[in-house]
Amino acid sequence: MPGLTAYAGFFEVCSPKKGERVFISAASGAVGQLVGQFAKSIGCYVVGSAGSKDKVNMLKTKFGFDEAFNYKEEHDLAAALKRYFPEGIDIYFENVGGAMLEAVLLNMRYHGRIAVCGMISEYNQEEPAGVRNLLNIMSKRIRMEGFVIFDYWHLYPQFLERTTKGIKEGKIVYIEDITEGLENAPSAFIKLFTGENVGKVVVEVARE
Amino acid sequence: MPGLTAYAGFFEVCSPKKGERVFISAASGAVGQLVGQFAKSIGCYVVGSAGSKDKVNMLKTKFGFDEAFNYKEEHDLAAALKRYFPEGIDIYFENVGGAMLEAVLLNMRYHGRIAVCGMISEYNQEEPAGVRNLLNIMSKRIRMEGFVIFDYWHLYPQFLERTTKGIKEGKIVYIEDITEGLENAPSAFIKLFTGENVGKVVVEVARE
Structure with missing residues (x-):
């Protein structure tokens, strides 16, 4: 299920193009690690965030991300993203929500796309702080779209074909x-x- | 420009279908009044919000909205929307942002679409309160998309044809x-x- 989620979320919801700049939060998770590899496979620049040094290393060495950073070590998430995306983010694969989403919105490029797969920072909040800069969605013409796997079972055969081939060739790891x-x-x-x-x-x- | 904004925002960004339930905030504005009439013209159920009794009357009598309400008289916006959309909202044409958007998200249907045309409640806020329930975007598979008219000049001829015809026939007023x-x-x-x-x-x- 995480595999098909990654596949549908990236290829269907994000409308990715070669060379685009992709950011993935919670990137070492089951979905994130695969989204990053799919994005690399079509020639995107890929950065992920995770919550420990080991995970960050793994993203770069095992999963082939171009860059990765530990969000817990960043006092200013927007500045961290600016460092890795000086020209902005085309695609954000959202697993976290809250403060991370706010920082991303500040760094999105025009016509950027945000696939909302999860918002784990928000699940147990009685009173979430709220995202204060949604105006960026208008001014930058951003498309933000939630999705769940139940709508994409029909993609299972092509997901399986692509992923099995990648695993056999050693190009996809998990x-x-x-x-x-x-x-x-x-x-x-x-x-x-x-x-x-x-x-x-x-x-x-x-x-x- | 408001005319083409209404046309592109509704027909291109909202992907409307006959019979869908449409809500428009700031509906008596230049864009909103036309979006409502476009939505009625394809057989949608249309409700608008505005900020005075006169505007609310105008939406219903002059522009043919099915329902309209004065948001200033509602203590609980989410409850007001529930009253007009007991089965939920398919399409929200967003001109306001903030508390209105929060109330709408609570009342959106699965696979709903939100076209972000403006967020006038947010323009002059030094510290906007923030939208706290974006999780609905994921759980309800909502698509939220910002747009500006500069991307849609190519639709001008078809906008003009449709609107001129409507005005001549008395079906579109402004x-x-x-x-x-x-x-x-x-x-x-x-x-x-x-x-x-x-x-x-x-x-x-x-x-x-």
Whole structure:
């Protein structure tokens, strides 16, 4: 499911073109790591953010991102994005929301596209702070679009073909975060919110 | 220009279909009044908001909106929208931003579309309050898109044909808010922000 989410979200929702500048938040997650590789495969410039030094290294060395940064070490997210995108962002693959989205909007290029896959920073907020600069959507003619995988099952065959080929050729890699034992499922789930996971969180019930 | 803005924003950005439920904020403005009439012309259900009793009456009697309400008289905008759209909004033509957008997001239907034409409530805010429920964009698969007229000049001939025909047949009407004398231009401009204008604000420099 994360695979098809990445595929549909990037190729269908983002309308990507070769050479465009792509930013992915929560990029070491199950979806983000694959979006970055899809984007690289068509010749985009790709930057991801993640929440630890190890994840940042992994994005650059294992997944082939052009750049990556640890958002926890940045006091000014908008300035960080400006550093990696001096000419602005064409495509933002949104997994985070809130302050990150605000910083991105400041750095988007005209006719930019934002695919809203998730907004994990907002899920448990009783009173979210709010995004204060939506005016950028108008002035920069940005398209922002939410999507869920249920609308894209028909793309499964072409997703599978592209991804299987990539994996066989060693051009697509992935990492799963495996927790053993059903009794540990709750703590595995919580990883998604503390940012401890790297890649898809899998609970292994029994090894066959 | 307001005419082509209404035309392109509605027909191109909103992807409207017959029978869909359309909400327009600042609906008595130069753009809003025409969007509503375009929406009615293809069989949509159309509701507009405005800031005075007179404007609300005008939307219903002169421009043929199905319903209209005075947003200044509503303590709970989300509840007001729920009243007029018990099944939700398919298309929102956005001229206001802020609290109105928040209320709309709560009432949007799945696969809804928001054309961002303006956000007049936000233009002079030093610290806008922010829109806190953007998560709806993801969960409801909403497309939100900013646009400006400069990208749509090529539609001018078809806009002109459709609108001229409509005006000749009496199916499209419009109101201009004319201020006489160039020396009164500043106060005419300020009308846009105080909400005093009805329709396009025109400064008449000299009557030929």
